[in-house]
Amino acid sequence: MNPETVRALGLDAGSTATKLVGVDEKGALVWNVLLPTHPRMEEQARELLDRAYAAGVPKDVPLVATGYGRNLARGAKRSVTEITCHARGAFRRVGNGGTLVDIGGQDSKVIVIASDGKVERFAMNDKCAAGTGRFLEVAANRLQMTLERFSEVALTALKEVPISSTCTVFAESEMISLIANGEPVPHIVRGLHRSLAKRVAALVRGTSPVPPFLLSGGVAQSSAVRQLLGEELGKNMIVPESPQLMGAYGAALIALG
């Protein structure tokens, strides 16, 4: 963390987490802060900026905002869609085209990036919690496991129980009845991860994806999701450093110009 060297800021006001990233003159990520999203996003954006300035980020650096609450960030030079920001961040990370799969708290998106960095096409699921971080959160909470533990349990399970419900709420009741029927919890946990991986893989296949495949968003931190999604797609998922910061990073690069 090197706040004094920040030359541009990117704010990603996501549905679940709000991220502020600072880049230096060369576009390297040198400072960041991440907080759970507060319902009063405008105030939160201001608080994060105050935090940045208090940490030593110069006050005159340009800011670009993205994400769900991007239009609420006062002081932003402009607001840019998440698709553009994610693509910009990913292109900078791999230095080439490919397919970015971003799994956030309440949506998942697939962005096909051309070899010149432009967005070729994209698909988004923001209508249904299944296939997003919320799906895993609900199930892990119900089983009183942290998300880290949830992933470990899925990876060490020797068997997998298919979860037939495609909706988060119904999958939760299906999970409870499977437990009541004596199904071992690890088999169910692996089945839940498989269900998410299958939903996201269907979204990916629908976009005529091109390799390499990158995975970003908060859910990219789950080793089980990385592995099972890779299995579903028949490709290794590349997870860049700080995957949850990809959108904010792209916004900061756009602000840098």
Ligand code: ADP
């Ligand atoms: P958004 O931009 O929509 O707010 P993020 O990309 O910030 O979303 O990701 C937030 C999601 O990431 C939340 O649903 C959270 O539960 C999930 N998440 C964070 N850490 C992990 C983890 N270790 N394993 C699985 N999911 C995680």
